[in-house]
Amino acid sequence: MINFTDELRVHNLKATPQRLAISDAMFTHRHINIDALYTIMLKKFNSISLATIYKNINLMLQNSFIQEVKIPNNKSVYELTKKVHSHLVCQTCNEVSDIDLELQTVLDEAQAQSDFLVSKTDLVLSGICKKCR
Amino acid sequence: MINFTDELRVHNLKATPQRLAISDAMFTHRHINIDALYTIMLKKFNSISLATIYKNINLMLQNSFIQEVKIPNNKSVYELTKKVHSHLVCQTCNEVSDIDLELQTVLDEAQAQSDFLVSKTDLVLSGICKKCR
DNA sequence: CTCTGTGCAAAGCGTTTGCAAACGA
DNA sequence: TCGTTTGCAAACGCTTTGCACAGAG
Numbered sequence: 001m002i003n004f005t006d007e008l009r010v011h012n013l014k015a016t017p018q019r020l021a022i023s024d025a026m027f028t029h030r031h032i033n034i035d036a037l038y039t040i041m042l043k044k045f046n047s048i049s050l051a052t053i054y055k056n057i058n059l060m061l062q063n064s065f066i067q068e069v070k071i072p073n074n075k076s077v078y079e080l081t082k083k084v085h086s087h088l089v090c091q092t093c094n095e096v097s098d099i100d101l102e103l104q105t106v107l108d109e110a111q112a113q114s115d116f117l118v119s120k121t122d123l124v125l126s127g128i129c130k131k132c133r
Numbered sequence: 134m135i136n137f138t139d140e141l142r143v144h145n146l147k148a149t150p151q152r153l154a155i156s157d158a159m160f161t162h163r164h165i166n167i168d169a170l171y172t173i174m175l176k177k178f179n180s181i182s183l184a185t186i187y188k189n190i191n192l193m194l195q196n197s198f199i200q201e202v203k204i205p206n207n208k209s210v211y212e213l214t215k216k217v218h219s220h221l222v223c224q225t226c227n228e229v230s231d232i233d234l235e236l237q238t239v240l241d242e243a244q245a246q247s248d249f250l251v252s253k254t255d256l257v258l259s260g261i262c263k264k265c266r
Numbered sequence: 267c268t269c270t271g272t273g274c275a276a277a278g279c280g281t282t283t284g285c286a287a288a289c290g291a
Numbered sequence: 292t293c294g295t296t297t298g299c300a301a302a303c304g305c306t307t308t309g310c311a312c313a314g315a316g
């Protein structure tokens with residue numbers, strides 16, 4: 001269990017118990033959607049409001065403390081901001097996991113082809129995980 | 134202006150005037166979101182309902198006649214199903230365009246690293262397009 | 267002490283549903 | 292003709308807002 005007080009402050013977010021718990025849930029679950037987060041939060045704060053969850057998620061997104069990952073055919077999940085990486089999504093168990101892939105060659109090709117200045121890359125690979133095969 | 138009657142039938146969709154118009158709008162605009170589509174449709178059918186748009190979009194998605202592209206920080210856009218490709222999104226003008234990138238190496242690396250059976254790849258590159266620079 | 271965050275209730279917005287009439291094949 | 296689609300209105304579910312009180316710094 002990590003203490004996220006300083007991490008929050010670095011992103012200009014006051015360290016309230018609710019925010020620390022959200023940070024903790026994201027650290028533990030890696031990728032989590034709003035519903036699952038709300039369920040977890042209810043165990044620690046029996047009268048927490050969904051509005052509080054949404055307000056904090058939105059602030060944390062604005063301050064880049066967390067990131068949204070849009071999943072094909074499913075709800076978005078959220079994760080603590082870390083170094084750039086891609087995602088794997090199992091279409092059977094819906095687990096999302098990180099994967100570190102070398103995309104530089106692809107990005108170079110994209111720049112060359114398109115006259116586009118690429119600043120962000122979102123790669124999601126869907127399929128079936130080892131467990132579900 | 135293409136006649137989409139047969140294309141629709143191939144996907145088990147009756148060729149109604151509304152569906153032909155949706156097909157046409159997608160062909161012309163390449164990538165279009167619900168709002169823009171509704172605006173266009175209203176010009177041809179002054180009493181078309183948003184419910185009709187949604188029902189058709191959902192059917193067309195189920196039957197793989199069209200595909201959804203989830204865009205970071207923005208509404209999803211829809212496109213006619215065509216051969217696999219990636220997407221570029223301009224963060225200034227919001228234009229979405231197709232790009233054909235060689236991803237086999239990356240996919241091989243993913244398979245090797247993850248023990249995952251990858252069946253679908255969604256790559257979205259965000260940045261600034263030539264015009265907006 | 268001051269400003270920000272929380273919880274609640276209500277509002278807002280995009281999407282879906284049920285139904286009767288219209289339409290495609 | 293028969294089954295499907297359309298348009299409308301209502302319902303739904305997720306997200307946001309406004310406000311009074313509580314809490315962080």
